[in-house]
Amino acid sequence: MKNYDEKFRLKIxxxxxxxxxxxxxxxxxxLKSQTVxxxxxxxxxTEKKKLDANPQLTAAEIxxxxxxxxxxxxxxxxxxxxxxxLIMAKRK
Numbered sequence: 001m002k003n004y005d006e007k008f009r010l011k012i013x014x015x016x017x018x019x020x021x022x023x024x025x026x027x028x029x030x031l032k033s034q035t036v037x038x039x040x041x042x043x044x045x046t047e048k049k050k051l052d053a054n055p056q057l058t059a060a061e062i063x064x065x066x067x068x069x070x071x072x073x074x075x076x077x078x079x080x081x082x083x084x085x086l087i088m089a090k091r092k
Contacts, residue, residue, distance in 0.1 A: 013043040016040055017069075022037065022040075
């Protein structure tokens with residue numbers, strides 16, 4: 001059984017939230033679907049609690065939060081792709 005650090009798990013969940021399917025994530029990163037679903041359940045609940053804790057946000061504040069999240073997701077995806085490229089380069 002492989003152990004993944006929390007940073008990697010969060011990246012996978014953020015990629016899922018950005019629109020990648022579980023099957024895509026599983027094939028790209030050699031993961032089991034049950035594992036990905038467990039991470040999604042765990043980490044998405046945590047993020048939802050943060051937003052629910054402050055229900056009096058204005059529309060602009062909500063938009064800023066969403067845009068920051070998208071930016072973070074894109075940066076994380078870029079980091080994962082860079083790591084994958086390094087791994088693939090080492091295998092050749």
